[in-house]
Amino acid sequence: MGLVREPDRPAALRFGSQKINVHQKDKTFEPKAFRPTPGSSDFCLVTDRPIAEWLCDLERHGVTVELGPVVHSGARGAMNSIYFRDPDNNLIEVSNYE
Numbered sequence: 001m002g003l004v005r006e007p008d009r010p011a012a013l014r015f016g017s018q019k020i021n022v023h024q025k026d027k028t029f030e031p032k033a034f035r036p037t038p039g040s041s042d043f044c045l046v047t048d049r050p051i052a053e054w055l056c057d058l059e060r061h062g063v064t065v066e067l068g069p070v071v072h073s074g075a076r077g078a079m080n081s082i083y084f085r086d087p088d089n090n091l092i093e094v095s096n097y098e
Contacts, residue, residue, distance in 0.1 A: 006073060019044065019075035031067050031083045031091055044074065044081070044093035051080045054094050058084060066091075 004012040010021040021042050031042075047054065051069045058065055068082035074095060081095040 004075075009073065014075050017046070017075050035089075042091040042093065044095055046074070046079070047094055047096050049096065051082055051094070051096060054082060058082075 002014045004014050004019065006012075012022060013020045055065065055069070063084050066083045066085065069080050070082075071078055072081045072093075072095070073079075074081075074097065076097055079095040079097045081093050083091060083093050086092055
């Protein structure tokens with residue numbers, strides 16, 4: 001596990017090719033959990049499927065995409081991401097590396 005610090009990004013913990021963004025008490029970031037608390041986190045699922053396929057699947061199931069597709073920095077570099085919420089309002093990011 002390693003600590004990741006980037007300008008204008010939340011602190012993160014990197015585990016190999018995975019990364020968890022950690023909420024800070026005095027600073028929030030967008031998008032974020034519905035009710036973030038210090039130390040809580042959002043997570044990202046990395047996929048080999050094109051993001052366009054995910055967008056079609058989410059639309060077919062009535063899931064609202066809150067942000068994306070956008071290019072963000074992941075554990076292995078730049079990635080394409082979309083963000084949506086699960087039924088408990090947790091923020092889910094699905095990304096792929098191009």
